[in-house]
Amino acid sequence: MIFAPVSEIYKNFNESSDDFRFSSAVAAFGMLLRDSDFKGDLNYKKIQEIARQAKGKDLQGYRSEFVGLIELAEELSK
Numbered sequence: 001m002i003f004a005p006v007s008e009i010y011k012n013f014n015e016s017s018d019d020f021r022f023s024s025a026v027a028a029f030g031m032l033l034r035d036s037d038f039k040g041d042l043n044y045k046k047i048q049e050i051a052r053q054a055k056g057k058d059l060q061g062y063r064s065e066f067v068g069l070i071e072l073a074e075e076l077s078k
Contacts, residue, residue, distance in 0.1 A: 018054040019056070021050055021054035022055065025047050026066065028046075029051075029066075029070060032047065044070055044077070047070055048067060048070050055067070
């Protein structure tokens with residue numbers, strides 16, 4: 001096994017990379033769909049906001065498609 005030190009540099013979530021924030025939105029969406037005990041106060045609107053703000057260049061349109069999926073799930077949950 002190889003061990004590496006973990007940096008103790010802390011960043012505000014909004015200062016992290018688009019990729020990190022977008023992948024967090026994907027994970028949050030999964031927790032919300034499964035009604036995870038760890039979802040906290042997440043809701044579809046919060047997840048949409050995170051995903052939209054972290055969409056980045058989105059050359060193939062996959063991230064935009066994911067935002068649409070969140071919107072559809074919200075509609076179906078009503």
